[in-house]
Amino acid sequence: MDALTRRQLLALCRDFYAVQAEGFDASRGHEPWPGWHRLAQSLPRARGSAEAPLRVLDVGCGNARLATCLARELAEGAEALDYVGVDASPALLRAARARLAPGLARRCRLVELDFLTDAVDGGRPGDALPPGPFDLVALMGVLHHVPGADWRLALLAACARRLAPGGRLALAVWRFAGRPRFERRRVAWEALGPVLGRTVDPARLEAGDGLLRFGADPERPPRYCHQVDEAEIAGWSSELGLEGVDDYLADGAEGDLNRYRILARPT
Template identity: 35%
Template sequence: MTTSDDGATRKFDASRAGEYAVQSRIALAGYDACHELAACLLAASLGSGGRADILVAGAGGTAQEIVTAGRLEAGWHFTAVDPSRPMLDLAAAAVEQAGLAKRTTSVLGHVHDLPADWRFDAATLVGVLHHLPGDEAKQAILAALAARLKPGAPLILAGNRHSYAGKPLFLAAWGERWRMHGSDGSEIEARLGRILQGADPPQSDEDVARLLAGAGFERPDLFFSSLFWGGWFTRRRI
Protein backbone atom coordinates (compact mmCIF):
# COMPACT_ATOMS: atom_id res chain seq x y z
CA MET A 1 0.00 0.00 0.00
CA THR A 2 1.04 3.62 -0.30
CA THR A 3 1.46 6.34 2.29
CA SER A 4 -2.02 7.65 1.52
CA ASP A 5 -3.60 4.47 2.89
CA ASP A 6 -2.75 5.11 6.57
CA GLY A 7 -6.45 4.97 7.49
CA ALA A 8 -6.82 1.63 5.75
CA THR A 9 -3.76 0.31 7.56
CA ARG A 10 -5.18 1.36 10.95
CA LYS A 11 -8.37 -0.61 10.24
CA PHE A 12 -6.36 -3.82 10.34
CA ASP A 13 -5.31 -3.64 13.98
CA ALA A 14 -4.75 -6.66 16.22
CA SER A 15 -8.46 -7.22 16.93
CA ARG A 16 -9.49 -7.20 13.27
CA ALA A 17 -6.45 -9.21 12.22
CA GLY A 18 -7.40 -11.93 14.70
CA GLU A 19 -10.75 -12.62 13.02
CA TYR A 20 -9.59 -12.12 9.46
CA ALA A 21 -9.10 -15.76 8.47
CA VAL A 22 -12.68 -16.71 9.35
CA GLN A 23 -14.50 -13.57 8.28
CA SER A 24 -12.75 -13.25 4.92
CA ARG A 25 -14.08 -16.65 3.89
CA ILE A 26 -17.62 -15.65 4.86
CA ALA A 27 -17.43 -12.24 3.18
CA LEU A 28 -16.02 -13.78 0.00
CA ALA A 29 -17.89 -16.85 -1.15
CA GLY A 30 -15.29 -18.81 -3.09
CA TYR A 31 -12.28 -17.44 -1.19
CA ASP A 32 -10.19 -20.57 -1.68
CA ALA A 33 -11.30 -21.07 -5.28
CA CYS A 34 -10.25 -17.52 -6.17
CA HIS A 35 -6.77 -18.09 -4.74
CA GLU A 36 -6.46 -21.48 -6.42
CA LEU A 37 -7.39 -20.03 -9.82
CA ALA A 38 -4.96 -17.16 -9.28
CA ALA A 39 -2.13 -19.60 -8.58
CA CYS A 40 -3.05 -21.69 -11.62
CA LEU A 41 -3.10 -18.61 -13.86
CA LEU A 42 0.34 -17.58 -12.66
CA ALA A 43 1.72 -21.08 -13.20
CA ALA A 44 0.17 -21.24 -16.67
CA SER A 45 1.62 -17.85 -17.62
CA LEU A 46 5.08 -18.32 -16.11
CA GLY A 47 5.40 -22.02 -16.93
CA SER A 48 5.36 -24.74 -14.30
CA GLY A 49 8.43 -26.23 -12.69
CA GLY A 50 10.72 -23.21 -12.93
CA ARG A 51 12.02 -20.56 -10.57
CA ALA A 52 10.24 -17.24 -10.14
CA ASP A 53 10.21 -14.29 -7.77
CA ILE A 54 6.65 -13.30 -6.83
CA LEU A 55 5.73 -9.99 -5.18
CA VAL A 56 2.70 -10.34 -2.87
CA ALA A 57 1.41 -6.87 -1.98
CA GLY A 58 -0.95 -6.65 0.99
CA ALA A 59 0.05 -10.16 2.01
CA GLY A 60 -1.06 -9.87 5.63
CA GLY A 61 -3.65 -12.14 7.21
CA THR A 62 -3.94 -15.64 5.83
CA ALA A 63 -1.07 -15.32 3.30
CA GLN A 64 -3.32 -17.48 1.15
CA GLU A 65 -1.69 -16.29 -2.08
CA ILE A 66 1.67 -17.61 -0.83
CA VAL A 67 0.34 -20.80 0.75
CA THR A 68 -1.64 -21.80 -2.35
CA ALA A 69 0.93 -20.87 -4.99
CA GLY A 70 3.84 -22.14 -2.91
CA ARG A 71 2.32 -25.61 -2.72
CA LEU A 72 1.77 -25.62 -6.47
CA GLU A 73 5.25 -24.42 -7.46
CA ALA A 74 8.29 -25.53 -5.47
CA GLY A 75 10.67 -23.13 -7.24
CA TRP A 76 8.89 -19.88 -6.45
CA HIS A 77 10.15 -17.36 -3.90
CA PHE A 78 7.75 -14.81 -2.39
CA THR A 79 8.27 -11.28 -1.12
CA ALA A 80 5.36 -10.49 1.22
CA VAL A 81 4.72 -6.77 1.77
CA ASP A 82 2.16 -5.30 4.19
CA PRO A 83 2.07 -2.08 6.25
CA SER A 84 0.14 -3.65 9.16
CA ARG A 85 2.33 -5.42 11.72
CA PRO A 86 -0.53 -7.56 13.19
CA MET A 87 -1.57 -8.69 9.70
CA LEU A 88 2.01 -9.41 8.62
CA ASP A 89 2.61 -11.43 11.80
CA LEU A 90 -0.45 -13.54 10.98
CA ALA A 91 0.86 -14.07 7.47
CA ALA A 92 4.27 -15.13 8.79
CA ALA A 93 2.61 -17.70 11.06
CA ALA A 94 0.57 -19.09 8.16
CA VAL A 95 3.65 -19.30 5.95
CA GLU A 96 5.60 -21.03 8.72
CA GLN A 97 2.82 -23.56 9.27
CA ALA A 98 2.75 -24.30 5.53
CA GLY A 99 6.50 -24.96 5.51
CA LEU A 100 7.21 -22.01 3.22
CA ALA A 101 9.14 -19.71 5.55
CA LYS A 102 12.49 -20.32 3.82
CA ARG A 103 10.94 -19.29 0.50
CA THR A 104 9.31 -16.12 1.81
CA THR A 105 10.76 -12.71 2.63
CA SER A 106 8.50 -10.48 4.75
CA VAL A 107 8.65 -6.69 4.46
CA LEU A 108 6.77 -4.40 6.83
CA GLY A 109 5.91 -1.40 4.69
CA HIS A 110 4.58 -0.39 1.29
CA VAL A 111 5.35 -1.48 -2.25
CA HIS A 112 7.07 1.81 -2.97
CA ASP A 113 9.41 1.16 0.01
CA LEU A 114 11.03 -1.72 -1.86
CA PRO A 115 14.33 -0.96 -3.59
CA ALA A 116 13.66 0.70 -6.94
CA ASP A 117 15.88 -1.77 -8.80
CA TRP A 118 14.05 -4.91 -7.62
CA ARG A 119 12.24 -6.66 -10.47
CA PHE A 120 9.76 -9.49 -10.03
CA ASP A 121 8.46 -12.16 -12.39
CA ALA A 122 4.86 -11.71 -11.20
CA ALA A 123 2.81 -9.96 -8.53
CA THR A 124 -0.50 -10.22 -6.70
CA LEU A 125 -2.68 -7.52 -5.15
CA VAL A 126 -5.60 -9.23 -3.44
CA GLY A 127 -8.14 -7.54 -1.17
CA VAL A 128 -6.33 -4.20 -1.09
CA LEU A 129 -7.52 -1.79 -3.76
CA HIS A 130 -11.01 -1.19 -2.35
CA HIS A 131 -9.50 -0.07 0.98
CA LEU A 132 -7.57 2.78 -0.65
CA PRO A 133 -9.47 6.10 -0.81
CA GLY A 134 -9.71 7.76 -4.21
CA ASP A 135 -8.19 7.07 -7.60
CA GLU A 136 -4.87 8.68 -6.74
CA ALA A 137 -4.04 6.13 -4.04
CA LYS A 138 -5.23 3.25 -6.20
CA GLN A 139 -3.19 4.45 -9.17
CA ALA A 140 -0.14 4.90 -6.95
CA ILE A 141 0.00 1.32 -5.70
CA LEU A 142 -0.65 -0.08 -9.19
CA ALA A 143 2.13 2.13 -10.60
CA ALA A 144 4.49 1.01 -7.83
CA LEU A 145 3.74 -2.61 -8.75
CA ALA A 146 4.29 -1.96 -12.46
CA ALA A 147 7.64 -0.30 -11.70
CA ARG A 148 8.83 -3.46 -9.93
CA LEU A 149 7.63 -5.98 -12.49
CA LYS A 150 9.59 -7.17 -15.48
CA PRO A 151 8.08 -6.18 -18.85
CA GLY A 152 5.26 -8.58 -19.70
CA ALA A 153 5.10 -9.94 -16.14
CA PRO A 154 1.64 -11.02 -14.92
CA LEU A 155 -0.38 -9.38 -12.18
CA ILE A 156 -3.29 -10.92 -10.30
CA LEU A 157 -5.62 -8.20 -9.04
CA ALA A 158 -8.61 -9.10 -6.87
CA GLY A 159 -10.96 -7.09 -4.68
CA ASN A 160 -14.36 -5.50 -4.43
CA ARG A 161 -15.82 -3.29 -7.13
CA HIS A 162 -19.14 -1.46 -7.55
CA SER A 163 -20.73 0.96 -5.11
CA TYR A 164 -22.08 -1.04 -2.19
CA ALA A 165 -25.13 1.21 -1.87
CA GLY A 166 -25.67 1.02 -5.62
CA LYS A 167 -26.31 -2.73 -5.48
CA PRO A 168 -28.76 -3.19 -2.57
CA LEU A 169 -29.63 -6.76 -3.55
CA PHE A 170 -25.96 -7.80 -3.42
CA LEU A 171 -25.61 -5.99 -0.09
CA ALA A 172 -28.64 -7.81 1.31
CA ALA A 173 -27.29 -11.14 0.02
CA TRP A 174 -24.03 -10.37 1.80
CA GLY A 175 -26.00 -10.06 5.03
CA GLU A 176 -27.79 -13.33 4.34
CA ARG A 177 -24.44 -15.06 3.97
CA TRP A 178 -23.53 -14.06 7.52
CA ARG A 179 -26.94 -15.28 8.68
CA MET A 180 -26.20 -18.57 6.93
CA HIS A 181 -23.07 -18.80 9.08
CA GLY A 182 -24.87 -18.16 12.36
CA SER A 183 -24.91 -14.38 12.83
CA ASP A 184 -28.01 -12.65 14.15
CA GLY A 185 -29.43 -9.30 13.02
CA SER A 186 -27.25 -7.06 15.20
CA GLU A 187 -24.12 -9.01 14.31
CA ILE A 188 -24.91 -8.75 10.60
CA GLU A 189 -25.45 -5.01 10.88
CA ALA A 190 -22.10 -4.66 12.65
CA ARG A 191 -20.31 -6.81 10.07
CA LEU A 192 -21.69 -4.84 7.16
CA GLY A 193 -20.89 -1.59 8.94
CA ARG A 194 -17.25 -2.58 9.28
CA ILE A 195 -17.04 -3.54 5.62
CA LEU A 196 -18.58 -0.26 4.51
CA GLN A 197 -16.40 1.85 6.80
CA GLY A 198 -13.85 3.67 4.73
CA ALA A 199 -14.20 1.37 1.72
CA ASP A 200 -13.94 2.93 -1.73
CA PRO A 201 -14.16 0.22 -4.40
CA PRO A 202 -13.68 0.92 -8.11
CA GLN A 203 -17.12 1.58 -9.53
CA SER A 204 -17.09 -1.05 -12.30
CA ASP A 205 -14.99 -3.52 -14.23
CA GLU A 206 -14.31 -0.71 -16.71
CA ASP A 207 -13.06 1.43 -13.85
CA VAL A 208 -10.63 -1.34 -12.90
CA ALA A 209 -9.43 -1.54 -16.51
CA ARG A 210 -8.94 2.24 -16.60
CA LEU A 211 -6.88 2.24 -13.40
CA LEU A 212 -4.71 -0.61 -14.66
CA ALA A 213 -4.16 1.06 -18.04
CA GLY A 214 -3.11 4.29 -16.34
CA ALA A 215 -0.49 2.38 -14.32
CA GLY A 216 1.01 0.62 -17.34
CA PHE A 217 -0.89 -2.67 -17.51
CA GLU A 218 -2.70 -4.40 -20.35
CA ARG A 219 -6.48 -4.69 -20.46
CA PRO A 220 -7.42 -7.25 -17.76
CA ASP A 221 -9.36 -10.49 -18.10
CA LEU A 222 -11.96 -11.19 -15.40
CA PHE A 223 -11.46 -14.75 -14.15
CA PHE A 224 -13.52 -14.73 -10.94
CA SER A 225 -16.63 -12.95 -9.66
CA SER A 226 -18.57 -13.31 -6.39
CA LEU A 227 -21.12 -10.59 -5.56
CA PHE A 228 -18.99 -7.42 -5.24
CA TRP A 229 -15.68 -9.28 -5.60
CA GLY A 230 -13.78 -9.61 -8.86
CA GLY A 231 -10.49 -11.24 -9.83
CA TRP A 232 -8.53 -10.10 -12.89
CA PHE A 233 -5.45 -11.28 -14.75
CA THR A 234 -3.30 -8.74 -16.56
CA ARG A 235 0.32 -8.10 -17.56
CA ARG A 236 2.67 -5.18 -17.34
CA ARG A 237 2.91 -3.63 -20.79
CA ILE A 238 6.16 -4.33 -22.61
Protein backbone atom coordinates in the same frame (compact mmCIF):
# COMPACT_ATOMS: atom_id res chain seq x y z
CA MET B 1 -8.95 14.38 -2.02
CA ASP B 2 -7.15 16.63 0.46
CA ALA B 3 -4.30 15.41 2.65
CA LEU B 4 -6.20 15.56 5.96
CA THR B 5 -9.07 13.44 4.67
CA ARG B 6 -6.61 10.93 3.26
CA ARG B 7 -4.79 10.74 6.60
CA GLN B 8 -8.08 10.21 8.40
CA LEU B 9 -9.14 7.35 6.12
CA LEU B 10 -5.76 5.67 6.47
CA ALA B 11 -5.96 6.10 10.25
CA LEU B 12 -9.34 4.35 10.23
CA CYS B 13 -7.76 1.39 8.46
CA ARG B 14 -4.85 1.26 10.91
CA ASP B 15 -7.19 1.42 13.91
CA PHE B 16 -9.43 -1.29 12.46
CA TYR B 17 -6.62 -3.79 11.94
CA ALA B 18 -4.98 -2.94 15.26
CA VAL B 19 -8.17 -3.95 17.07
CA GLN B 20 -9.72 -6.50 14.73
CA ALA B 21 -6.72 -8.37 13.30
CA GLU B 22 -7.30 -11.60 15.23
CA GLY B 23 -10.97 -11.85 14.29
CA PHE B 24 -10.27 -10.76 10.73
CA ASP B 25 -7.59 -13.43 10.34
CA ALA B 26 -9.92 -16.09 11.72
CA SER B 27 -12.61 -15.04 9.25
CA ARG B 28 -10.23 -15.51 6.31
CA GLY B 29 -9.62 -19.17 7.14
CA HIS B 30 -6.83 -21.27 5.68
CA GLU B 31 -8.17 -22.02 2.22
CA PRO B 32 -7.46 -19.93 -0.89
CA TRP B 33 -10.11 -17.89 -2.63
CA PRO B 34 -11.58 -19.86 -5.56
CA GLY B 35 -10.48 -17.12 -7.97
CA TRP B 36 -6.83 -17.78 -7.16
CA HIS B 37 -6.86 -21.11 -8.98
CA ARG B 38 -7.71 -19.38 -12.25
CA LEU B 39 -5.12 -16.71 -11.46
CA ALA B 40 -2.48 -19.42 -11.17
CA GLN B 41 -3.25 -20.57 -14.71
CA SER B 42 -2.25 -17.15 -16.08
CA LEU B 43 1.26 -17.10 -14.59
CA PRO B 44 4.32 -16.80 -16.85
CA ARG B 45 5.29 -20.26 -18.04
CA ALA B 46 9.01 -19.45 -18.09
CA ARG B 47 9.03 -19.27 -14.28
CA GLY B 48 7.86 -21.58 -11.53
CA SER B 49 10.54 -24.24 -11.14
CA ALA B 50 13.29 -24.86 -8.61
CA GLU B 51 15.81 -23.56 -11.16
CA ALA B 52 13.73 -20.49 -12.05
CA PRO B 53 11.43 -19.75 -9.09
CA LEU B 54 8.31 -17.65 -9.52
CA ARG B 55 9.17 -14.27 -7.98
CA VAL B 56 6.10 -12.93 -6.19
CA LEU B 57 5.29 -9.66 -4.44
CA ASP B 58 2.04 -9.89 -2.45
CA VAL B 59 1.00 -6.33 -1.57
CA GLY B 60 -1.22 -6.25 1.51
CA CYS B 61 -0.57 -9.95 2.05
CA GLY B 62 -2.48 -10.31 5.34
CA ASN B 63 -2.01 -13.87 6.57
CA ALA B 64 -0.14 -14.86 3.37
CA ARG B 65 -2.62 -17.49 2.19
CA LEU B 66 -1.67 -16.65 -1.39
CA ALA B 67 1.80 -18.10 -0.80
CA THR B 68 0.29 -21.40 0.31
CA CYS B 69 -2.02 -21.44 -2.71
CA LEU B 70 0.79 -20.78 -5.18
CA ALA B 71 3.01 -23.45 -3.64
CA ARG B 72 0.19 -25.96 -4.15
CA GLU B 73 -0.37 -24.86 -7.74
CA LEU B 74 3.29 -25.05 -8.81
CA ALA B 75 4.43 -28.48 -9.99
CA GLU B 76 7.60 -28.34 -7.86
CA GLY B 77 5.84 -26.85 -4.84
CA ALA B 78 7.44 -24.40 -2.44
CA GLU B 79 10.90 -24.84 -3.98
CA ALA B 80 9.56 -23.17 -7.13
CA LEU B 81 8.47 -20.04 -5.25
CA ASP B 82 10.31 -16.90 -4.13
CA TYR B 83 7.67 -14.94 -2.21
CA VAL B 84 7.73 -11.51 -0.58
CA GLY B 85 4.64 -10.45 1.36
CA VAL B 86 4.21 -6.92 2.68
CA ASP B 87 1.54 -5.69 5.06
CA ALA B 88 1.11 -2.81 7.50
CA SER B 89 -0.43 -5.04 10.20
CA PRO B 90 2.09 -6.71 12.53
CA ALA B 91 -0.67 -8.91 13.93
CA LEU B 92 -1.60 -10.31 10.51
CA LEU B 93 2.06 -10.93 9.72
CA ARG B 94 2.42 -12.86 12.99
CA ALA B 95 -0.56 -14.96 11.92
CA ALA B 96 1.12 -15.55 8.57
CA ARG B 97 4.36 -16.73 10.18
CA ALA B 98 2.43 -19.09 12.44
CA ARG B 99 0.54 -20.63 9.51
CA LEU B 100 3.23 -21.11 6.89
CA ALA B 101 4.48 -24.68 6.62
CA PRO B 102 8.21 -24.93 7.46
CA GLY B 103 9.28 -25.77 3.92
CA LEU B 104 7.27 -22.89 2.51
CA ALA B 105 8.37 -20.46 5.22
CA ARG B 106 11.95 -20.82 4.02
CA ARG B 107 10.84 -19.52 0.62
CA CYS B 108 8.93 -16.53 2.05
CA ARG B 109 9.99 -13.13 3.31
CA LEU B 110 7.35 -11.19 5.25
CA VAL B 111 7.86 -7.45 5.63
CA GLU B 112 5.98 -5.03 7.87
CA LEU B 113 5.50 -1.99 5.64
CA ASP B 114 2.92 0.79 5.46
CA PHE B 115 3.18 1.48 1.74
CA LEU B 116 0.57 4.28 1.82
CA THR B 117 0.83 6.55 4.86
CA ASP B 118 4.27 7.99 4.12
CA ALA B 119 3.02 9.14 0.72
CA VAL B 120 0.69 11.69 2.34
CA ASP B 121 3.73 13.82 3.10
CA GLY B 122 4.93 14.11 -0.47
CA GLY B 123 5.92 10.66 -1.67
CA ARG B 124 4.00 8.39 -4.01
CA PRO B 125 1.94 5.37 -2.93
CA GLY B 126 3.97 2.21 -3.29
CA ASP B 127 7.36 3.88 -3.65
CA ALA B 128 8.61 1.99 -0.58
CA LEU B 129 7.71 -1.45 -1.96
CA PRO B 130 10.58 -3.90 -2.61
CA PRO B 131 12.11 -3.12 -6.01
CA GLY B 132 11.82 -6.45 -7.80
CA PRO B 133 11.72 -7.48 -10.55
CA PHE B 134 8.79 -9.81 -9.93
CA ASP B 135 6.97 -12.28 -12.13
CA LEU B 136 3.76 -11.68 -10.20
CA VAL B 137 2.63 -8.66 -8.20
CA ALA B 138 -0.68 -9.36 -6.48
CA LEU B 139 -3.13 -7.06 -4.72
CA MET B 140 -5.87 -9.30 -3.37
CA GLY B 141 -8.61 -7.31 -1.63
CA VAL B 142 -6.41 -4.25 -1.06
CA LEU B 143 -7.60 -1.48 -3.34
CA HIS B 144 -10.82 -0.80 -1.41
CA HIS B 145 -8.62 0.54 1.40
CA VAL B 146 -6.73 3.00 -0.84
CA PRO B 147 -8.25 6.49 -0.61
CA GLY B 148 -8.65 8.33 -3.90
CA ALA B 149 -8.64 7.21 -7.54
CA ASP B 150 -5.35 9.04 -8.09
CA TRP B 151 -3.71 7.05 -5.30
CA ARG B 152 -5.10 3.74 -6.52
CA LEU B 153 -3.63 4.41 -9.95
CA ALA B 154 -0.32 5.57 -8.45
CA LEU B 155 -0.05 2.42 -6.33
CA LEU B 156 -0.76 0.25 -9.36
CA ALA B 157 1.84 2.16 -11.36
CA ALA B 158 4.41 1.49 -8.63
CA CYS B 159 3.52 -2.20 -8.81
CA ALA B 160 3.73 -2.22 -12.61
CA ARG B 161 7.23 -0.72 -12.47
CA ARG B 162 8.32 -3.74 -10.43
CA LEU B 163 7.23 -6.31 -13.01
CA ALA B 164 9.74 -8.31 -14.98
CA PRO B 165 9.10 -8.43 -18.74
CA GLY B 166 6.08 -10.68 -19.19
CA GLY B 167 5.24 -10.38 -15.48
CA ARG B 168 1.65 -10.31 -14.25
CA LEU B 169 -0.16 -7.70 -12.17
CA ALA B 170 -3.07 -9.53 -10.52
CA LEU B 171 -5.90 -7.60 -8.89
CA ALA B 172 -8.94 -8.76 -6.94
CA VAL B 173 -11.36 -5.89 -6.29
CA TRP B 174 -14.04 -6.41 -3.64
CA ARG B 175 -17.64 -5.87 -4.87
CA PHE B 176 -19.48 -5.23 -1.61
CA ALA B 177 -21.80 -2.35 -2.54
CA GLY B 178 -25.50 -3.15 -2.81
CA ARG B 179 -25.23 -6.57 -1.17
CA PRO B 180 -27.63 -6.84 1.79
CA ARG B 181 -25.05 -8.62 3.94
CA PHE B 182 -22.72 -5.64 3.77
CA GLU B 183 -25.31 -2.86 3.48
CA ARG B 184 -26.57 -3.90 6.92
CA ARG B 185 -23.10 -3.21 8.28
CA ARG B 186 -22.77 0.32 6.96
CA VAL B 187 -21.97 3.05 9.47
CA ALA B 188 -22.98 6.65 8.75
CA TRP B 189 -20.10 9.10 8.56
CA GLU B 190 -22.05 11.35 10.90
CA ALA B 191 -21.98 8.59 13.54
CA LEU B 192 -18.19 8.46 13.49
CA GLY B 193 -16.32 10.33 16.20
CA PRO B 194 -13.26 12.51 15.61
CA VAL B 195 -10.40 10.99 13.65
CA LEU B 196 -6.99 12.60 14.19
CA GLY B 197 -8.76 15.25 16.25
CA ARG B 198 -11.36 16.26 13.65
CA THR B 199 -14.55 14.86 12.20
CA VAL B 200 -14.38 13.43 8.69
CA ASP B 201 -16.08 15.82 6.26
CA PRO B 202 -18.33 13.76 3.94
CA ALA B 203 -18.15 16.52 1.33
CA ARG B 204 -14.44 15.76 0.88
CA LEU B 205 -14.95 12.05 0.22
CA GLU B 206 -15.22 10.28 -3.13
CA ALA B 207 -18.43 8.70 -4.35
CA GLY B 208 -18.15 5.08 -3.22
CA ASP B 209 -16.38 5.80 0.08
CA GLY B 210 -18.03 4.18 3.07
CA LEU B 211 -17.65 2.71 6.54
CA LEU B 212 -18.40 -0.95 7.26
CA ARG B 213 -18.69 -2.63 10.63
CA PHE B 214 -16.96 -6.00 11.06
CA GLY B 215 -18.39 -8.53 13.47
CA ALA B 216 -21.25 -8.08 15.91
CA ASP B 217 -19.73 -5.58 18.36
CA PRO B 218 -20.87 -2.03 17.45
CA GLU B 219 -18.25 -0.55 19.79
CA ARG B 220 -15.35 -1.82 17.71
CA PRO B 221 -13.96 0.49 15.03
CA PRO B 222 -15.41 0.24 11.52
CA ARG B 223 -13.22 -0.03 8.44
CA TYR B 224 -12.95 2.46 5.61
CA CYS B 225 -13.88 0.84 2.30
CA HIS B 226 -14.23 2.25 -1.20
CA GLN B 227 -16.31 0.57 -3.89
CA VAL B 228 -14.13 0.86 -6.98
CA ASP B 229 -16.40 1.27 -9.99
CA GLU B 230 -16.18 -0.76 -13.18
CA ALA B 231 -15.14 2.21 -15.34
CA GLU B 232 -12.10 2.85 -13.14
CA ILE B 233 -11.10 -0.81 -13.26
CA ALA B 234 -11.53 -0.94 -17.03
CA GLY B 235 -9.20 2.03 -17.52
CA TRP B 236 -6.22 0.66 -15.61
CA SER B 237 -4.79 -1.45 -18.42
CA SER B 238 -4.30 1.44 -20.85
CA GLU B 239 -3.28 3.91 -18.15
CA LEU B 240 -0.56 1.55 -16.93
CA GLY B 241 0.61 0.45 -20.38
CA LEU B 242 -0.15 -3.19 -19.60
CA GLU B 243 -1.87 -5.86 -21.65
CA GLY B 244 -5.07 -7.53 -20.49
CA VAL B 245 -4.68 -11.27 -19.84
CA ASP B 246 -7.87 -12.19 -17.99
CA ASP B 247 -10.96 -10.55 -16.50
CA TYR B 248 -13.47 -12.52 -14.45
CA LEU B 249 -15.71 -12.66 -11.38
CA ALA B 250 -15.17 -15.18 -8.59
CA ASP B 251 -15.46 -15.88 -4.86
CA GLY B 252 -18.26 -15.68 -2.33
CA ALA B 253 -21.43 -17.74 -2.18
CA GLU B 254 -22.62 -16.47 -5.57
CA GLY B 255 -19.23 -16.62 -7.27
CA ASP B 256 -19.05 -12.89 -8.01
CA LEU B 257 -17.78 -11.19 -4.85
CA ASN B 258 -14.47 -10.11 -6.42
CA ARG B 259 -13.62 -8.67 -9.81
CA TYR B 260 -10.30 -10.08 -11.03
CA ARG B 261 -8.12 -8.28 -13.55
CA ILE B 262 -4.88 -9.93 -14.70
CA LEU B 263 -2.56 -7.59 -16.61
CA ALA B 264 0.85 -8.28 -18.16
CA ARG B 265 3.93 -6.22 -18.84
CA PRO B 266 4.88 -6.63 -22.51
CA THR B 267 7.91 -8.85 -23.10
